[in-house]
Amino acid sequence: MATDANNLPPLALDVEGVSHSYGSLKALDEVSLRVPEGVFAALLGINGAGKTTLFSLITRLYDNVTGSIKVWGHDVRRKPGPALAELGVVFQSRSLDRDLSVWQNLSYHAALHGMSRSESRARAEAVVDLVRLGDKMDSRVAALSGGQARRAEIARALMHGPRLLLLDEPTVGLDVKSRLEVVELVRDLVSKEGVGVLWATHLLDEIRPADQVTVLHKGQVLADAPADEISGEGTLSDAFLALTGREAAA
Amino acid sequence: MSAEEPSTSLRAHRRLGWGGRVSAFRGVVWREMLRFAKQRERFVSALVRPLVWLFIFAAGFRSVLGLSITEPYETYVLYEVYVTPGLCAMIQLFNGMQSSLSMVYDRETGAMRTLLVSPFPRWFLLSSKLMAGVAVSVVQVYAFLAVAWFWDVEPPRMGYIMVLPALILSGMMLGAIGLFLSSTIRQLENFAGIMNFVIFPMFFASSALYPLWRMAESSVLLHDICALNPFTYAVELIRFALYGQLNTVALAVVVGVTIVFLGAAIFAYDPSKGLIAKRRGG
CATH class of the missing domain: 3.40.50.300 (P-loop containing nucleotide triphosphate hydrolases)
Structure with missing residues (x-):
């Protein structure tokens, strides 16, 4: 404490x-x-x-x-x-994998924090809604605008709660x-x-x-x-x- | 509120024990396979490179390079049969260095930080990354062996199964060397040096293309260099396993070199000890 x-x-x-x-x-x-x-x-x-x-x-x-x-x-x-x-971290330099989709990036991060695959999907849907990227879940990061990519990074940082x-x-x-x-x-x-x-x-x-x-x-x-x-x-x-x-x- | 009792709606169910490690390992392997699947040109080049050696280089040498009976073969073999295990190891060598390149790239772009800020121990994360690279290389080798089968390179059927542990071990050794090298390379541009000073000498100064006894005939020094090259032992481990045999010396060298280089890589990536911490990050 x-x-x-x-x-x-x-x-x-x-x-x-x-x-x-x-x-x-x-x-x-x-x-x-x-x-x-x-x-x-x-x-x-x-x-x-x-x-x-x-x-x-x-x-x-x-x-x-x-x-x-x-x-x-x-x-x-x-x-x-x-x-x-x-800790959730958003680094100064972009660190999302541009070749992968938003969901794939979030899923990778969730796995790195020991979350099960079944929980990852539900979490990902919650956090992308939170950062107002609900419709971009399956978009490639390379296709996002700068602001959207930043919000996706915040979503990733929030994945593990x-x-x-x-x-x-x-x-x-x-x-x-x-x-x-x-x-x-x-x-x-x-x-x-x-x-x-x-x-x-x-x-x-x-x-x-x-x-x-x-x-x-x-x-x-x-x-x-x-x-x-x-x-x-x-x-x-x-x-x-x-x-x-x-x-x-x- | 205590650190163990989450209170907000954002809380997630995290597992930091072995269950969580299984998830993390799966995630690292899954990402590596996904990236590999998306990079079709990487797969094609990984396959074309050894096939060019098999179809063109080996075909040319077949008539001029006689091979007497050499272990583990029980009879005279065509040159393309001899060279195939070396080409399998070559695929793994290039893949190991490709993983090294991607580690340097990830470090430069910041993607590496995603991996390193995971709550799991760094040795575990690096080992997972290593195994993910091995998984990709094994897929490539089996694809190559499938094509080679149509070129009359037909090891015993059991050999295809028995070679799997050998491929995993040799892939780990070459991946561990690549992992260590990635910790010493400051910039992506320096990767050309890896090509010149690591990949080519390791491949050519080994038993991949010629048996060591044939090397000794032309140069004792070259033979000794090949005998000191760990890549030689990866090739021999694969060669023997492909024909249902175990080369214990090769096994010992491959395991030993893996331990040394993986240990060195873990040391180098440890923030309290290694090389990475000594660099300016901003």
């Missing part, structure tokens, strides 16, 4: 003091952040801030040597199986309409299904005042608070530039 001593809501994700280097280049420096259950949290940072590296550590594509990462109380390093079972969703710049490369659709879809998942979300982005207009925001810059957390608190009297954009500009100058 990932609840702290003060009886706060359970933590879907708890990252504590994580650092990571590529040779002599320090990509993450003592990063800590928390995502409670049923909360939309944004990881805000420009390209190269370390967002994808952090995602790679959370998903155990890389090993976290320092600090700890817990998903619903399961340490990713010590208990990777239970931790990864609670995760309680924490990681999305790494999921709207990059999408047109405005598709971007809005994807953002709304994920916010619906948070409000209606109680899924915790960590949404990595560099696009400020995707963040709402009540969202929990972690500003990551050059591998360091510069701010970790609700967006309206970070904005203060001004805009989030001004606050973000002030934070990252000050860091860059130092």
